[in-house]
Amino acid sequence: MKIAISTDQGNVSAHFGRCPEFTIVNIEDGIVQKKETILNTEHQPGFLPQFLAEKNVECIVAGGMGHRAQTLFDQHHIETVIGITGTVDSVIQEILGGTLAGGASLCERAQGKCEHHDN
Secondary structure, X not given: OEEEEEXXXXXXXXXXXXXXXXXXXXXXXXXXXXXXXXXXXXXXXXXXXXXXXXXXXXXXXOOOOOHHHHHHHHHOOOEEEOOOOOEHHHHHHHHHHOOOOOOOOOOOEEXXXXXXXXX
16 A cells, blocks of 8 residues: 655644645555655645545545545545644554544634644
8 A cells, every 4th residue: 555644844744735745655565665755846726636646645644634635535546544643653653553543634724724824
């Protein structure tokens, strides 16, 4: 399974679309086969679901994500797990252990902006 984790300085980013990078983890038979970091080069509606689908990502992990983005990921058959906090390495361990549990989005929108973002 190929998983993208929205990443900000080694931690799960609160909002997937505004994260500076993604950690892409390829897990096979319960073992991390490959782990790489790629830059988030563009933030525009619809771009990231298509971009990650082209990289064969099957699941995205983030702190928060808007409803429209979740719908776009669904259209690309990419599972979304939101409400996640912590370091990327701890999240990978939770994935491997089968204990990663999502929750409510950490990025609720107010007047078109994430409440915890200045921009």
